[in-house]
Every structure is written in structure tokens, then in C-alpha cells.
Amino acid sequence: MNETTQLLLASGAGFVLSSFLGPKIIPLLQRLKIGQSIREDGPTSHLAKSGTPTMGGMIFLVGFIAASLIAGGLSMDMGMIMFSTLGFGAVGYMDDYIKVVKKRNLGLRAYQKIIGQIIVAMVLILYYLNFSESYPQIVVPILGERTMALGLLTIPFLLVVIVGTVNAVNLTDGLDGLATGVSVIVFTAFGVLSYRFGFTEVAISSFAMTGALLGFLIYNYNPARIFMGDTGSLALGGALSAIALLSGTYIFIPIIGGIFFAEALSVIIQVGYFKLTRKRFFRMAPLHHHYEQKGWKEIKVVWVFWAATLILSLAGLFILS
Incomplete structure (x- = not known):
């Protein structure tokens, strides 16, 4: 099987599996009464979504894992990508479980969530530093491949990149199809980047996630008939971090994943500005809620953010070429 066939098989299998699992898992979650609780301080238009099944990330996670194995087998890099995806997803699952089953609306406490994320991130970093073929090469926009020499700052820097990316994806999951559609475009772009630099197994994982997300997007x-929950959004951040890290392309995350970056930055600005002035910089954070408060329809925000991600992804690929 040639490499192009493997990539097509990965995306196709991911799509078929996710789209097949949707009608099986959604009724199950409904019977178990695993429904989303809507925050009262959020947009009032979202209150109608209360009770929609959540924790749906398990749909595309199963599709992603199975498609990766079908198309590429299990290598060390692919195994680490799966570990990062499922590891961060497990943190999200515990958060969702506490919210939905234990009825504690805020889920895991912030420090518990961060500790869990740091543990998974450290395993990924140690693997990268000791076993990855991409270390210490890093693809720098315009400059091409360069050797990274951060010395003692390497681990803290990568920790910030990974944990920051994971939480940025999590913050983007706030509108129907928003994080899913943005991620479809981002994972496609990183699949192209990985393949371009010879990391075929990493590219297979990336395209498997693209296909699995497309199948999930149907629902x-x-x-939305189902939400991904923190189970899905944290897992997506873990997958993206691992794919970008193991292909040496993580400098592209703020470019190709610019929407993720903007969503996280909007929260940082909002919190910092409020502490300094006791006023809000945005009408509401994260950024997608700001535009909703300005009167944009939810579907318009989603389409604009998708379009922005497509432009940013094409820009990232253009810079590379």
C-alpha cells in the first residue's frame, strides 16, 4: 500500500466509523441522561441547548484510533499520538463525568485539570526528546528546518506550547460545529505538513482525525444533536500537540490554529483587563461569544471562523512553500 493510499484510507475509515457510531451512541447517551448543562452567565440563546447529549468526543476518538490502526498499524510515534489524545481526553472525561453524573457544574477544579494535563504533557515531551526523529529539528516559517537550541528552557517551553494548545482548543468548543469544523481544517493542514517533511505515520494520524471529525460533524x-464535551476538546488539543511536536511543525500552531490562539488570547485579555480596570474588554469571552453578543447569528460566527481558519491554513502552507 503506497503512502497516498494510506492517507486516503485513514481519512475515509475515520469518516465511515464516526458517521456509523453517531446514531448508536447518541441514543445511548440520551437514555443515560448525559446532557449538557448550560451556564447561566453565557448567551441566553444557548439555554435552549440544555440537555443535549455531551461527551460525544468518544465518537470521533473511536473512529480516529481505529482508522489510524487500519491505515498505518501501530508505530512508536503513532502510539504516542494516541497516548496524548487519550491521555488529555481522559482528563476531559473526568471533568465531564463530574459535571454530568456528579452534578457539580464546574467539573474538575482548575488545579486538578492542570496537574492532569502537565502529567500527560511531560510524558509526550520526554518521548519527543528521547525517541522522536524530529528532535531537535523544527520547521520555522520562511527559514525552513532549523535546529532548536533552547537548552534548559526546552521542557518549560514545550510544556507551555502543549498545555496552551490543549486549553485553546477547549475554549473554542462553545458553538455548534465550531471546534469540530476548525479542527477538520487544522488537522488537514498539519497532515499535509507532516507528509511534506517525511513523517508519514504522523500524517496518517492527522488525516485519520480529519475523517473522524467530518463524520462527527454530521451530528x-x-x-447539534450531540456535543463533544471536554472529553473531545481536550483530546483534540492533545492530538494536535503531539502531531505538531512529532513532525517538528509546532511553530505553525499559532498560524494554522490561529482561531484557537485568538480564542485563548481573548480570555487572557478579558481577565487581565477586568482585573486592572474592573471593566470588560470584550462583550463576552471567549471571542466567539463576543460576536454573538454583537448580534451575529451563531451559524454566521461558525462559518466566519471556519473561513478564517481555511485562510490561515493556506497562508501557513504558502509560507512553507
């Missing part, structure tokens, strides 16, 4: 698009 997550407005009006």
Missing part, C-alpha cells in the same frame, strides 16, 4: 453541526 455536531447546527442544530
Whole structure:
């Protein structure tokens, strides 16, 4: 099987499996009464979504894992990508479980969530530093491949990149289909980047996630029949971090994943500005809620953010070429 066939098989298998699992898992979650609780301080238009099944990330996670194995087998890099995806997803699952089953609306406490994320991130970093073929090469936009020499700052820097990416993806999951659609474009772009630099197994994982997300989007698009929950959003951040790290392309995350970066930055600005002035910089954070408060329809925000991600991804690939 040639490499192009493997990539097509990965995306196709991911799509078929996720789209097949949707109608099986959604009724199960409904019977178990695993429904989303909507925050009262969020947009009032979202209150109608209360009770929509959540924790749906398990749909595309199963599709992603199975498609990766079908198309590429199990290598060390692919195994680490799966570990990072499922490890961060497990933190998200515990958060969702506490919210939905234990009825504690805020889920895991912030420090518990961060500790869990740091543990998974450290395993990924140690693997990267000791076993990855991409270390210490890093693809720098315009400059091409360069050797990274951060010395003692390497681990803290990578820790910030990984944990920051994971939480940025999590913050983007706030509208029907938003994080899913943005991730489809981002994982496609990183699949192309990985393949371009010879990391075929990493590219297979990336395209497997693209296909699995497309299958999930059928049920997550407005009006969503299911939400991915933190189970899905943290897992997506873990997958993206591992794919970008193991292909040496993580400098592209703020470019190709610019929407993720903007969503996280909007929260940082909002919190910092409020502490300094006791006023809000944005009408509401994360950024997608700001535009909703300005009167944009939810579906318009989603389409604009998708379009922005497509432009940013094409820009990232253009810079590379």
C-alpha cells in the first residue's frame, strides 16, 4: 500500500466509523441522561441547548484510533499520538463525568485539570526528546528546518506550547460545529505538513482525525444533536500537540490554529483587563461569544471562523512553500 493510499484510507475509515457510531451512541447517551448543562452567565440563546447529549468526543476518538490502526498499524510515534489524545481526553472525561453524573457544574477544579494535563504533557515531551526523529529539528516559517537550541528552557517551553494548545482548543468548543469544523481544517493542514517533511505515520494520524471529525460533524453541526464535551476538546488539543511536536511543525500552531490562539488570547485579555480596570474588554469571552453578543447569528460566527481558519491554513502552507 503506497503512502497516498494510506492517507486516503485513514481519512475515509475515520469518516465511515464516526458517521456509523453517531446514531448508536447518541441514543445511548440520551437514555443515560448525559446532557449538557448550560451556564447561566453565557448567551441566553444557548439555554435552549440544555440537555443535549455531551461527551460525544468518544465518537470521533473511536473512529480516529481505529482508522489510524487500519491505515498505518501501530508505530512508536503513532502510539504516542494516541497516548496524548487519550491521555488529555481522559482528563476531559473526568471533568465531564463530574459535571454530568456528579452534578457539580464546574467539573474538575482548575488545579486538578492542570496537574492532569502537565502529567500527560511531560510524558509526550520526554518521548519527543528521547525517541522522536524530529528532535531537535523544527520547521520555522520562511527559514525552513532549523535546529532548536533552547537548552534548559526546552521542557518549560514545550510544556507551555502543549498545555496552551490543549486549553485553546477547549475554549473554542462553545458553538455548534465550531471546534469540530476548525479542527477538520487544522488537522488537514498539519497532515499535509507532516507528509511534506517525511513523517508519514504522523500524517496518517492527522488525516485519520480529519475523517473522524467530518463524520462527527454530521451530528455536531447546527442544530447539534450531540456535543463533544471536554472529553473531545481536550483530546483534540492533545492530538494536535503531539502531531505538531512529532513532525517538528509546532511553530505553525499559532498560524494554522490561529482561531484557537485568538480564542485563548481573548480570555487572557478579558481577565487581565477586568482585573486592572474592573471593566470588560470584550462583550463576552471567549471571542466567539463576543460576536454573538454583537448580534451575529451563531451559524454566521461558525462559518466566519471556519473561513478564517481555511485562510490561515493556506497562508501557513504558502509560507512553507
